[in-house]
Amino acid sequence: MPELPEVKTVADELSSFFKNKTIINLELITKKSLKNISEEALNKINNEEIINIYQFGKHLIFETTNYNFILHLRMEGKFEIIKNKNDINLDHVILLINFEKTILVFKDHRKFATIHIFDKKTNLFNDFLNKFGKEPWNIIVDDLYQKIKNKKSPIKTILLDQSNISGLGNIYVDEVLYKSKIHPLTKGNLITKEELSTIVNNSTLILKEAIELKGTTIKTFHSINNKGEYQNKLMVHTKNKLPCQNCGTIIEKIKVNGRGTYYCPQEQKEKY
DNA sequence: TAATCTGTTATGTA
DNA sequence: ATACATAACAGATT
Numbered sequence: 001m002p003e004l005p006e007v008k009t010v011a012d013e014l015s016s017f018f019k020n021k022t023i024i025n026l027e028l029i030t031k032k033s034l035k036n037i038s039e040e041a042l043n044k045i046n047n048e049e050i051i052n053i054y055q056f057g058k059h060l061i062f063e064t065t066n067y068n069f070i071l072h073l074r075m076e077g078k079f080e081i082i083k084n085k086n087d088i089n090l091d092h093v094i095l096l097i098n099f100e101k102t103i104l105v106f107k108d109h110r111k112f113a114t115i116h117i118f119d120k121k122t123n124l125f126n127d128f129l130n131k132f133g134k135e136p137w138n139i140i141v142d143d144l145y146q147k148i149k150n151k152k153s154p155i156k157t158i159l160l161d162q163s164n165i166s167g168l169g170n171i172y173v174d175e176v177l178y179k180s181k182i183h184p185l186t187k188g189n190l191i192t193k194e195e196l197s198t199i200v201n202n203s204t205l206i207l208k209e210a211i212e213l214k215g216t217t218i219k220t221f222h223s224i225n226n227k228g229e230y231q232n233k234l235m236v237h238t239k240n241k242l243p244c245q246n247c248g249t250i251i252e253k254i255k256v257n258g259r260g261t262y263y264c265p266q267e268q269k270e271k272y
Numbered sequence: 273t274a275a276t277c278t279g280t281t282a283t284g285t286a
Numbered sequence: 287a288t289a290c291a292t293a294a295c296a297g298a299t300t
Contacts, residue, residue, distance in 0.1 A: 033294090035293085076295085076296095108294095109294080109295060109296070110294050110295055110296085111295080112293065150287095151287080151288095152287080152288080153288065157288090258289095258291095
């Protein structure tokens, strides 16, 4: 489900329910799903109070008294809040986070989600975050330009790489490149600093508007109480063979790095 | 019906 | 540095 706006929507809702609440314990339901953390490690945050729940890039971060607990939802991670354990449909449930009066249910039918827990007494949390690029509104264009100016990979691939810029996924990157009038296959070394500046500005505009609308619901995304509405604003993504809403040219779908990619062949010309 | 493809993600390998 | 396979699974397509 999640790119940055969807994760932020989820984080805000979870925060309204669980900020300042104490975790009683975690119950791992589907053991084989956690590849990057041990079951014992989950016990560390038993009895921890949640101080804050927020989003960085596509990461959902629960800050507790002594730890940072990070969930990455990948493709299909989602939550439900229930009152009674008997109400749970256990299909695809990975984890139960038990609170005094409610249970936060974490589901992930493709089991791609990852969990990290970092002790605040160490630098591991900062080290982890430092592997990722800044969010668009904090990007320094000159710095990003230095990173991409010699790359031969397509600009779409570069923008999806979270070590360059955090928060763009397959939907919004198509929308950003459309708004910026740049062909998704344009090689990084052909992007001018001015074009990169346009891309960064449009990334900020589009992600912020999507946050206002609580994300995009294409398949199954809904946060907890909200359905996103940004799907009504999409200009190219999922619009294969439909006329461009600006110029009427038929939108094309291609593959870039194996990802379905939509663009307007009239307004987004490839540079060679 | 069954085989194949696709996917709001990301990492590991070569 | 860059392309490809892989993770696991449901729903759509052939």
